[in-house]
Structures are given as C-alpha cells and as structure tokens.
Amino acid sequence: MGNLIEIRDLAKVYARGKQKVEVLHHIDLNIAEGDFLALMGPSGSGKTTLLNLIGGLDTPTAGTISVGGQRIDQLGAGPLAKWRAANVGFVFQFYNLMPMLSAQRNVELPLLLTKLSSAQRKQNAAIALKLVGLDERASHKPSELSGGQQQRVAIARAIVSDPTLLVCDEPTGDLDRQSAEDVLGLLRTLNREHGKTIVMVTHDPKAAEYANHTLHLDKGTLVEQALA
Ligand SMILES: Nc1ncnc2c1ncn2[C@@H]1O[C@H](COP(=O)(O)OP(=O)(O)OP(=O)(O)O)[C@@H](O)[C@H]1O
Ligand SMILES: [Mg+2]
Numbered sequence: 001m002g003n004l005i006e007i008r009d010l011a012k013v014y015a016r017g018k019q020k021v022e023v024l025h026h027i028d029l030n031i032a033e034g035d036f037l038a039l040m041g042p043s044g045s046g047k048t049t050l051l052n053l054i055g056g057l058d059t060p061t062a063g064t065i066s067v068g069g070q071r072i073d074q075l076g077a078g079p080l081a082k083w084r085a086a087n088v089g090f091v092f093q094f095y096n097l098m099p100m101l102s103a104q105r106n107v108e109l110p111l112l113l114t115k116l117s118s119a120q121r122k123q124n125a126a127i128a129l130k131l132v133g134l135d136e137r138a139s140h141k142p143s144e145l146s147g148g149q150q151q152r153v154a155i156a157r158a159i160v161s162d163p164t165l166l167v168c169d170e171p172t173g174d175l176d177r178q179s180a181e182d183v184l185g186l187l188r189t190l191n192r193e194h195g196k197t198i199v200m201v202t203h204d205p206k207a208a209e210y211a212n213h214t215l216h217l218d219k220g221t222l223v224e225q226a227l228a
Contacts, residue, residue, distance in 0.1 A: 004164065004197045005031035005054060010063035010073075012049055023049050024220045027063065033164075036191040036198045038208035041217035047201040048169055050217065054199055055167040056084045068164065085113045089158030089196075091168040095150045097142040103129060103153045104138040110161050128156035132186060148179025155186060159196070166190065168200040172207050184210040 010027035013020050024046045031037055031054075039047050052058040053065060056072050059080070065073045072083060097106045107125040116124065129135050132152040142150050151171060158166055168187065172180035188210050190196040200211060208214045216223050 002033055003030045004033040004035070004068060005029070005199075006064075006066045007054075008064045010050075010053065010065065011061050012046070012053065012058075013061045022220060024053075024060075026221060029215070029222065031197065031199065034191070034195055034197055035213075036188070036211045037200070038211035038214040039199060039201045039217060040203065040205075040208060040214055045217040046220045047217055051167050051169055051199060051201050055088045055090060055165070056080050057090075085110065085161065087163050087165055089155075089161070089163040089166045091151070091154055091158050091166065091171045093170040093173040095142070095147075095154045097150055097153060097157075099142050102139050102141055103134060103145065103156075106142070106153055107156045107160050110157060114161065124160055125156070128160040129153070131159070132156045146179065147175050148182055151175060151179070151183050152186060155183070155190075159190065159194075164195075164197060166196050166198045168198065170201055170203065172202065172204060180204070180207065 007027055007029040010024060011022070012024040013022050027050065039050065041047050049058070053060050056075070060073050063073065064071060067087065072080065075083060098109070104125055107128050108121045111121040111124060126135065126138065129138050132155050134149060134152055134156065137145060137149060142153070145153065171187070172183050175183060184207055187198055187200065191198050200207070202208055
C-alpha cells in the first residue's frame with residue numbers, strides 16, 4: 001500500500017518575544033496507509049507538536065505535509081478545520097469529554113458539523129458506542145464512567161465520522177494497566193479490522209508494542225534508536 005502521509009523537511013519554531021524556540025527540525029517521514037505507528041521520546045522532544053501538525057491542529061513553520069495526496073501545511077484555519085472534521089479522529093490523554101453530556105451526546109458532537117439528520121447522528125453514534133463495547137452506558141455522563149470507559153467513549157467520538165486517520169496523544173497515560181490494555185486492544189482492532197491508520201504518542205514501551213513499529217524523537221529530530 002502507498003503512503004497516506006508524506007512529510008518533508010518539516011520545521012516548527014515558536015516565537016516567544018525575541019526568543020525563538022525551534023521545536024521540530026528537518027523531519028522527513030512517510031506513514032503508510034493502514035500503518036499503526038508509535039511515537040516515543042523524552043518529554044519536550046516535540047511529540048505532541050508533530051502529532052498536532054499531522055492532524056492539522058497546527059501549521060508548520062516550514063516544510064510540507066501531505067495526507068492522502070492533499071497538502072495541508074498551507075491551509076488556512078477554516079479549510080483546515082473542515083479537512084480535520086472529514087479526515088482525522090483525535091484521542092487525548094485526558095479524554096476531553098463534555099461533562100454535562102451523556103456518552104451518546106458526546107459521540108454525536110463531531111457529527112453536528114455534517115449534513116446528517118438528527119436521527120442519522122443518533123444512529124451513527126450508537127454504532128460507534130457499540131463498537132467500543134459501551135452501548136449499555138450510552139446514557140451515562142463522563143462522571144458516571146471509569147477512566148477506561150471514558151477513553152473508549154472518546155475513541156467512539158474519534159471514529160464516529162469514519163476518518164481515515166486516528167491521532168492519539170498518550171491515550172493510555174492516565175489509565176491503569178487493564179484499562180490501558182483494553183484501549184490498546186481496541187486501537188489494534190480499529191487498525192487491523194477497520195483499516196484506520198493510527199499515529200500514537202506514548203511513553204509506555206508496553207503500549208508501543210501494540211503498534212507495528214516505533215519511531216523516536218529526540219530534541220526535535222527523528223532518531224534511529226532511543227538514547228539509553
Ligand atoms: N505554544 C508554544 N510556545 C512555545 N513553546 C512551545 C509551545 N508549545 C510547545 N512548546 C515547546 O515545544 C517543545 C516540545 O513540546 P511538545 O509538547 O511537543 O513535547 P512532547 O514531546 O509532547 O512532551 P511531553 O512528553 O511532555 O508531552 C517544548 O520544549 C515546549 O516547551
Ligand atoms: Mg506531549
């Protein structure tokens with residue numbers, strides 16, 4: 001299979017007053033369609049920054065990013081948001097669910113940006129909740145769910161619009177071992193059986209084992225191996 005993502009000579013520099021912080025430099029990376037990639041590296045090495053660029057949450061200072069043959073590095077905020085809504089699902093360490101809404105309503109949220117009817121939104125959200133094994137918890141609010149269950153609701157929300165790409169930033173960082181394995185098993189199923197391409201940042205070597213392979217960032221560049 002071909003590359004879903006092609007990154008060339010990518011750089012990200014944050015300007016803070018007169019000080020420039022070069023967070024990523026000379027990143028060259030291909031990610032094959034259907035891959036499950038783990039991204040590791042020390043705190044502050046630029047993992048979240050790179051993930052956010054891949055998912056179109058941020059734009060680079062220099063270099064190019066194509067996803068599915070489309071350049072996203074030059075898109076303005078509006079077109080980029082549209083592109084994200086159609087192509088990317090996000091999973092974060094702290095779930096980012098809306099506390100006042102039921103699991104069902106949380107999963108429906110991304111569909112408010114689409115043309116689907118309210119009945120279709122409900123149905124698609126119910127399908128996604130079933131896929132993550134939480135159809136019986138659909139009416140629960142986040143505070144009425146365990147951490148692992150909340151993360152599975154967040155995964156249902158990430159997949160409800162059927163995106164090609166899932167980007168996950170330390171999705172098991174706040175979970176106990178068993179819940180982490182449930183979430184990782186679910187990501188593996190989404191990769192193997194539903195064809196999702198996954199890029200996952202993690203600090204946990206056991207989590208990285210669920211991926212097909214692992215890349216390491218160090219001080220803003222990709223390195224062959226983790227430095228001991
Ligand atoms: N908005 C910003 N302005 C200035 N510097 C930033 C900004 N966001 C991130 N940085 C800097 O960029 C560097 C990389 O941050 P990033 O969040 O990508 O690291 P990380 O590898 O995800 O770390 P962690 O494992 O702790 O999550 C850090 O030195 C950070 O201080
Ligand atoms: Mg981070």
